[in-house]
Amino acid sequence: MTDPLLEAKIPPGPIAGKWDEHKFAVKLVNPANRRKFKIVVVGSGLAGASAAATLGELGYEVTMITFHDSPRRAHSIAAQGGINAAKNYRNDGDSIYRLFYDTVKGGDYRSREANVYRLAQLSVNIIDQCVAQGVPFAREYGGLLDNRSFGGAQVSRTFYARGQTGQQLLLGAYQALMRQVHLGNVRLYPRTEMLDLVVHEGRAVGVVTRDLITGDVTSHAGHAVVLATGGYGNVFYLSTNAKNSNVTAIWRAHRRGALMANPCYTQIHPTCIPASDDFQSKLTLMSESLRNDGRIWVPQRPGDERPADQIPENDRDYFLERRYPAFGNLVPRDVASRAAKREVDAEHGVGPLRNGVYLDFSEPISRLGRDVIEERYGNLFQMYERITGEDPYVVPMRIYPAVHYTMGGLWVDYNLMSTIPGLYVLGEANFSDHGANRLGASALMQGLADGYYVLPATISDYLAPLLGTDPCPTDHQVFADAEAEVGERVRALLSAKGTHSVDHFHRELGKILWEDCGMERSEASLEKALAEIPALREEFHKNVRVLGDGESLNQSLEKAGRVADFLEFGELMCRDALHREESCGGHFRVEHQTEDGEALRDDEHFAYVAAWEYTGDDANPRLHQEPLEFEAAHLAQRSYK
């Protein structure tokens, strides 16, 4: 039975025709009327920038809010390897259906089929759009676009711009956005952080923000609010996310009534540089594209202390190639990560802390030549060398899994609207397309599909009936109340005057979550985390030390607000992980595994989206379920052997 709150609005009919059908069914706003609608977009990454630019092009009046000093700095910029599209330019059997199927299977059958099919359809348009904007994708000598392969696929469908694909796609969206700023269709508010969502008569009517330079707390009203504020990976403290990435925007929306879906689905990326010490502030990703040529191995003998070049072929275990001959080093991320963890746990780890596995390029370098490898991965090799002081052309890279992406997020329907009417959620901030595990090069695809194509086509359905109404004025009591609450939160953080820094608490929270809700979870570990997190949260509010004031740039204060929200969110994440008594994708419950240690799903009981409703600070969140039905891609045990 469908939960009345979770009406997914999936169009009827065969899967291939749903999106076209739906575009025809939605209500439209005519071009002359669009300027009468005000839309607030929060976040300037791929999803937010592309949405704001496209809405501006269509003629809506857009407010763009970003806490960065420039929209171009949003964390999408750090995506390295590429973007998938079902172009079949390689003639290797790719198709929209295959990209759809690979994505559903890669997500371990926990995504919404209709959304994924639409994503695969739109992937084709994204590449066209980006090329038209001047994104300098890699080319063949004849001038055609080049491709590479990514995990979970047996075709080459990934388009790339050296190791800086995210940067180039974001610059394309940012430049389109700045064109709209220049034309006056988008108003830009940089260094402005959203601290609350304002809901009036059941609809999202605006946001409360804090100017990070002056500390001013003000409001922005609109007919609709769009959150494109990214993922919550930093709840683990150490992750590959940028330092400022946080959960605050979607968490505040959750507290105002938006349901949070599948928060326990977090992606641990297999190829990151292993942590080196306590002062470590973040982990650095080495693009999945490296697995096109690099071979992953560990010494066969536990505790083998010989340097890599003195371990002969016979004493090496290429464990991914051995266990998954069909996909080899290109198995999906969750599979590769767990395999690496298993080797390190069995004392096959390498490096000074024995906390890594080798990613070795000696074979491709001798086969293809150093210059070919340098052209493909030069900037990644350079990045590795800067951080570790080791030359990966000579010594194999050492890698280990790290938190990278979060598949969970605010629940949205087919239109990308949350459970609060008028609140849309795009990109990593929503839950919809990646199920329990995202395939490489699909995050960029989803962010841009949501922003360039889906939202601009669906938002008119909500706006059209509002024609002739003004947005709720920002001097309305509902805004004043929300502003007062935000001001009170800021004051409370400044007045705790405790003994420990914000980072201290963040690091502690990260340790709890990595240990107990990380690559492996168990009932016992989750119960433990659920006992520890509230205690830590209480300690934080009593004992955090935030110096300085609220009327000027105060980075500790910014962090404190974000960590306070992580401390609430982390608990929900564990609760979701505890309730999901199965293993799927990135969510691995030790109690539920096959004989050879693969994730064991329970489709009978858990083929649903878990969407949590906030019911108050002292009450347990309420679970709602959206059943997942698979008509086109039939439920099956994943196999990459």
Added chain:
Amino acid sequence: MHVTLEVWRQPGPDTAGRFVTYPVDDVSPDMSFLELFDVLNEQLIKAGDEPIAFDHDCREGICGSCSMMINGRAHGPERGTATCQLHMRKFSDGAHITVEPWRAAAFPVIKDLCVDRAAFDRIIEAGGYITAPTGGARDANEILVPKSAADAAMDAAACIGCGACVAACPNGAAQLFTSAKIQHLNLLPQGQPERWERVINMVDEMERWFGSCTNHGECEAACPKDISLDFIALMNRDYVKAQFKQRRLAGQRR
């Protein structure tokens, strides 16, 4: 390792700043320069002093947030490296390190080591884009782009917009940034229709904010992405050509 830092502290845009000396012990050579600042800030918080404000985000050398003058050099001593990717192993034990914010009239100090680089956004706004509204694009492979053109455009597009070029320039000029942004688009077939207008609009906007280029070449030496000075030459060539190539008919001047 032990190092002594001389850090520029300035409470706000309109207040006077000064150098403050901070010794830091137990520095690991594997620490990044920003992690050194994390450790120092933890010490300051413990002692009840306000931590040092500095911009940073990705810490992978790609977002372009970090911006420190280290011993008088933008992003410090290592070539082709942003501050976040600089590691303490590049300094000797006992080193004395001076750290300042970017120094340029167009980048006013906000607080301590944070500056306002919004002038870069104004340059992009003036024409740093290809007009290609969503929806109208034709198949991506229909227009062939020679590999050499795509590679050269990518070399320019690698700019992270950090502002080191401006900070390093004795004139506070932004030619390297602006030329990289212009040439990324002007080198591609898709960028041709707006080529001449783009270069004029962006250069004119740049001149409103920044100093003039006198070919010192400090910008290229400071650039964390090794953007080539050649792009400035290409921009200047396009700027001159644009004076003749503008397709507006005579008598229709704006």
